[in-house]
Amino acid sequence: MSTKGTVQKMIKGLYVHIPFCNSICGYCDFARCRYSSSLADKYLMHLEKELSEIKQDSFYTVYIGGGTPTSLNEKQLERLLEMLSRFKAEKEYTIEINPESFNREKALLIKKYGVNRVSIGIQSFNESLLAHMGRKHNSKDVDNTFRYLDEAGIKNRSIDLIFGFQTQSLANVITDLQKAVRLNVTHISIYDLEIYPNTIFGIKRYEKLDDETCFIMYQSIVEYLNLHGYRQYETSNFAFGRYQSQHNRLYWKYEDYKGVGLSASSKIRNIRTDNTKNFVDYLNDRYVAKTIRLSDEELIFEAIMMNLRMNEGIDIKEFDKRFNCNLLEKHHLAIEKNIAKGLLEVKSGFLKTTNKGIFVLNDILVDFMN
Ligand code: SF4
Numbered sequence: 605m606s607t608k609g610t611v612q613k614m615i616k617g618l619y620v621h622i623p624f625c626n627s628i629c630g631y632c633d634f635a636r637c638r639y640s641s642s643l644a645d646k647y648l649m650h651l652e653k654e655l656s657e658i659k660q661d662s663f664y665t666v667y668i669g670g671g672t673p674t675s676l677n678e679k680q681l682e683r684l685l686e687m688l689s690r691f692k693a694e695k696e697y698t699i700e701i702n703p704e705s706f707n708r709e710k711a712l713l714i715k716k717y718g719v720n721r722v723s724i725g726i727q728s729f730n731e732s733l734l735a736h737m738g739r740k741h742n743s744k745d746v747d748n749t750f751r752y753l754d755e756a757g758i759k760n761r762s763i764d765l766i767f768g769f770q771t772q773s774l775a776n777v778i779t780d781l782q783k784a785v786r787l788n789v790t791h792i793s794i795y796d797l798e799i800y801p802n803t804i805f806g807i808k809r810y811e812k813l814d815d816e817t818c819f820i821m822y823q824s825i826v827e828y829l830n831l832h833g834y835r836q837y838e839t840s841n842f843a844f845g846r847y848q849s850q851h852n853r854l855y856w857k858y859e860d861y862k863g864v865g866l867s868a869s870s871k872i873r874n875i876r877t878d879n880t881k882n883f884v885d886y887l888n889d890r891y892v893a894k895t896i897r898l899s900d901e902e903l904i905f906e907a908i909m910m911n912l913r914m915n916e917g918i919d920i921k922e923f924d925k926r927f928n929c930n931l932l933e934k935h936h937l938a939i940e941k942n943i944a945k946g947l948l949e950v951k952s953g954f955l956k957t958t959n960k961g962i963f964v965l966n967d968i969l970v971d972f973m974n
Pocket residue numbers: 624625626627628629632633634636670671672702725
């Protein structure tokens with residue numbers, strides 16, 4: 605996978621979904637299933653077919669996510685990386701890895717095929733909380749993961765963490781952050797737990813911590829990470845120095861991307877395509893479940909929704925030019941109302957959320973729907 609060349613891309617990002625996991629976490633709402641070697645072989649065969657339909661051979665970013673891509677065995681992982689090797693990733697090539705299914709061979713393989721960034725599913729460093737979540741790794745697996753990445757020379761490492769579990773105190777969250785900072789990771793994503801009805805937690809009617817406690821935790825997280833050099837650039841994302849996720853920035857900047865695999869979505873100009881979440885359909889090459897043509901109004905709303913997730917907010921001039929509109933005029937009621945509430949601000953040509961607003965973005969967006 606080359607990272608050279610600067611041709612203007614029609615589609616900027618390529619996302620590849622691997623739906624297998626070694627175990628299913630209580631809160632998980634993604635398209636995933638338990639790993640089975642024979643099913644994974646079949647899946648890769650159909651994934652290859654879907655990939656063969658892509659005409660463009662170079663993207664700014666390529667991202668392999670899931671599920672757990674490293675639940676594939678070494679042979680399957682190499683097959684996946686080999687089939688993706690015809691695409692160039694000019695800026696960033698990321699794979700999601702989980703400590704319980706990562707080893708030295710897999711680290712060397714991803715390095716060999718040009719992966720230059722990993723996103724590690726840690727969620728917490730606290731083993732009893734990990735068990736509570738239904739995750740299978742322990743601190744030894746985490747230590748080994750970092751050792752294998754060191755040996756392979758992969759230095760751009762992001763980790764995922766979660767907060768909002770009933771058994772979690774603010775001190776627990778800060779301990780997780782301290783460990784993350786000590787590991788010198790380049791990027792931290794920290795998510796506020798959400799309980800979806802169709803998940804294990806949803807079915808058990810698990811209750812997360814209340815909103816007020818979560819908001820206090822969130823403020824402490826932002827403060828702690830800023831203090832340690834991790835600048836918040838999106839609702840749940842913090843980067844050390846220049847290490848923002850280039851792939852996720854494409855989503856938030858509302859650029860075009862192609863998604864491949866079970867449940868993956870694409871947005872290309874005004875067309876959104878959602879792949880099927882049904883395994884049987886996917887294995888019969890019926891990849892696409894839904895195609896929607898977005899109206900100009902829908903494009904504008906989605907762009908506002910995605911752009912406002914970033915701390916930098918919306919570049920008003922650029923936005924007006926792109927969508928041939930006057931944003932401040934078009935949405936003056938929503939903007940004025942939320943500025944008055946201290947949730948939005950207009951500063952140096954950008955419309956953005958305040959520190960308070962970023963945590964209640966969904967409430968703000970309701971006003972933009974009217
Ligand atoms: S490892 Fe990730 S994708 Fe798999 S079940 Fe857990 S949260 Fe879901």
